[in-house]
Amino acid sequence: MKDKLALTGNEAVAHAMRQINPDVLAAYPITPQTEIVMAFSRFVADGVVDTEMVPVESEHSAMSACVGASASGVRTMTATCSQGLALMWEIVYIASSLRLPIVMPVVNRALSAPINIHCDHSDSMGARDSGWIQIYCENGQEAYESTILAVRIAEEEKILLPVMVCLDGFITSHAVERIQLLEDKVVKDWVSERKTKYSLLDVENPLTYGPLHLQDYYFESKRQEAEAMRNAYSAIPKVVDKFEKLTGKRYDYLEEYKMDGAELAVLCLSSTYGTAKTAVDRLRAKGVKAGMVKLRFFRPFPAKEVVNALSKAKAVAILDRSDTFSNQGGPVFNEIRSAFYEKKDKPFIINHIYGLGGRDINVEDIEKVYTDLEEILKQKKVETLVNYLGVRE
Amino acid sequence: MATLKELVKRPEVLTGGHRLCAGCGASIAVRQVLLGTEHPVVVGCSTGCVEVATTIYPYTAWKSSFIHNAFENVAATISGVETAYRALKKKGKIKKEIKFIAFGGDGGTYDIGLQSLSGALERGHNMVYVCYDNEAYMNTGIQRSGATPCGASTTTQPAGKVKPGKEQFRKDLTSIVAAHHIPYTAQAGIFHWKDLVNKAEKAFKVDGPAFLNILAPCHRGWRYPMEKTLEIAKLAIDTGFWPLFEVENGVWKINIRPKQRKPIIEWIKSQGRYKHLLKEENKHIVERIQKEIDDYWKYLEGMCKATQPE
Incomplete structure (x- = not known):
């Protein structure tokens, strides 16, 4: 174990993302999430990670690009909050419905109006029925570890659902704590490489993402999505057990x-x-x-x-x-x-x-x-x- | 460019058996574009005619990989796919050359998807964006879009007792895209297949974003007999209504210049969506449209002249 570092919650999350080293990150800055994107961009600029960043023009495009990247079989992340989450709303539902294991830190912030940049849970709570797994973190240490845990939960074959890792805006995102980081190699081994049977880039085995389902199939598709969340309920404790072996931390419900x-x-x-x-x-x-x-x-x-x-x-x-x-x-x-x-x-x-x-x-x-x-x-x-x-x- | 003999032998990416209307201009546009590359492709499609009619679950008319995300975001979506490809290529996990195409209708491109398109162009993704422009929201029943031409009657701007259909001129999307100074931007039409396939080939070859705006006649929305789609496509060029031009690395070029542009009234007479313009009291609107076209050609000639390499 490395020594503890003095980090803000946002920096801790950015370090989790650095260690995860996703293939693609598409994100748009918004207070109080901005620091995550800034810190991660620095890792990209310095070649610390080999992530391809998509510096999109809006959160709607952030989630849209994440859908395209994740459907191409690569590990994909973004981060947002508040108005940004509200803007990407339409595609938040599509990400889960297409069963794409995207991991997204959400730095909880109030929704307008009146405009306010500080913490409440209106943003992610509004997305509670979007088919995403939601983890709420008490502090920077939890936000850091939950982000790393989330990758394995999202990509678990029985689950295949996106995950929001929620931390309190400013209270957690901007407060400096002593954070215990895991060794880089430990995280690298934990997340390993994303394995998928369904990649758009597998051109020898072409597939269609997002076809039109009418009255004869839509319901079955949604029923399967409900089943995925049921599977998540039984599968998450097993991932949590494995994570405990790695970190000594319990992430129970x-x-x-x-x-x-x-x-x-x-x-x-x-x-x-x-x-x-x-x-x-x-x-x-x-x-x-x-x-x-x-x-x-x-x-x-x-x-x-x-x-x-x-x-x-x-x-x-x-x-x-x-x-x-x-x-x-x-x-x-x-x-x-x-x-x-x-x-x-x-x-x-x-x-x-x-x-x-x-x-x-x-x-x-x-x-x-x-x-x-x-x-x-x-x-x-x-x-x-x-x-x-x-x-x- | 490949000969017609060679082109007909290329495997179809969009198969027959899709559910677009007989006489649909959009499916012709899609097939001609796909003749422009021999590499495997991943196709993105915005919500619209082509999307709903080619991928009704559990069927798909696509032999390539295909993704539909939503209405306004095909550019962002395909930019994500293309980025994933670059990430894997950088790591040596994928070697094959793959091309990325986004198809959007005029609603998904001129209107609701313009921001997503602009962002993707500015970021410089290696993709070909194709707008199949049928000049209204045809999939949902002929509603007005930013591409609908002046004077046309649509279901949301119908010709009525006091209104003559759409009163505004369409947005010049091709110029807007060209202003992003991407490597290749072009306007094409389905009658001039050789010009179109040639442009598609160029679009696939450039390093960076390329954009094709293709006029795709829609007999349901434009109100002409379905067997006349190609004749109508030709008339659009002959009257100067839809100039065929390209902007290659900043150099503007008119590709097909009608010797003598036919008067716009011939275009107007050919389609039911304009029939109210034939009334005497609407003559001034026809004159306005003619002037707008003549002015646009002057603008195009000016751009060509101004950007000629010295």
Whole structure:
């Protein structure tokens, strides 16, 4: 193992990409993702990687070029966020439907309007039904390792789906951490070379990507896509096991903190987990039976694991860093509440939407969530299902 | 250039049995372009007539590899394929010479795909982009595009009681592409097959992007009898409506110059989409169109003169 390096989250991701050394990278700069593209471009300019870069004129063309390159059988990456992800939306769906294992870091940033460059999860949460696997990272170390892990998940023959590796804009992307990098050779061996049976460049065995499916075949094609995501759910833990042997790190669907004997639980994604752990420690010190769950994979959605983990508690709050504007709470909340439907003796489950447009979330905010949960247990009922945390109303 | 005898012996990349209309100009354009190389090709196609009619799952009319991504992004898509090829070639993992072609209709090229095309041209990918220009969104039912000529009636700018069809002149896409100063840009037509195949050969040979804008008559949209496609294609050249020219390394050249351009009214009379222009009250529109064509020829002659090597 090399020494730890002081790197921003974006630089850590760029180093992961350097070690992966993809054949093609097509990307367009956008704050706060720009640093990834800049750092990687430097690796290209200095001949550190032999990636062919496609400096496209928009994110729409970035994903379009990725589709063309990945369909040609080569390892292909890009990175984006926010408006960029929104612009490439049309092709995001096509990438997964054509079963192209593209890996894309998404540096989570709020969607316009109003325009805002700071963190929330509106961008990637909007793409939750696009057929991509989604990994949410707590810090730069996780973003680095998840990017490397993602390559093998995406290219696993039973899966063959693209992966978004999501890290919090500025909070993770621009904060400097001490990052432990893997040896270059270790990563090189881990990703090895992409193997595919379906390349456009195999001109002796021509194939057609993207034909028109009408009423007689479209549904079967989509059903297969659903099956691929089911396969992903069972295949990901096996890839994670192999990754653990390499790194000593577990990248399970979720992570628990002090959930043993917890009566009150909060579930969140990404960087908020770090803040929340401090809140849990403080509350535990006061005798409050508080616990915490971090959801790492949102797609495939690990319903069984989430229900098992949260069933230990009597009252649960789901933290969402985006809203669905459905009057029914955020996307993570909706998914989890639905997963509990069959469960007898379920805990009270409420939703807190927080941190939109980079609004800071601090330890006291999270303590307030536990106070809400205590009140629910006392009253034995939920007064407000969907709460907005840390906003002027 | 290869002789006709040699050309007819070249294997077809687009097979018969595709579902384009009888008398379709676009399929003729595609086949003539594909005669321009003997190397294997990877074909990209934007959403449109050629795409929907050649790849209805589980069938494909393509003997080459083929990719359709979306409507506006065939240039970006094929640029990704071409980049993958270069990446593999650099590493010695692929040795074969392969050519890359993007086919887009006028909607996918003049309008929604213009940004994607411009980006790919500026980046200098080694690809041939072919616009089969049938002058409207024909696949979805004859809607107006930036390529629709002035005076034509379309379903989104129909000739009505107060409107004479399209009131604007079409965009000069070929000049826009030429302004990217790519190695080869040309305008071609399907009647003049020799000129077209010759241009396709040049396009495949250059190192870098090449662009062909090919007028592809559509009898459904232009309203003429389907057996007259080639006659109409010829009339477009004879009237000067569609000049055949090329820009090779910055040098403009008119390839076929009608001795005496036929008056544009002959073109207008030949197609139902213009029939309202034959009314007395619309005579001034015909005059406007004639003037526009005469002016364009002056512009072309000027460009040829200005770019002649000394």
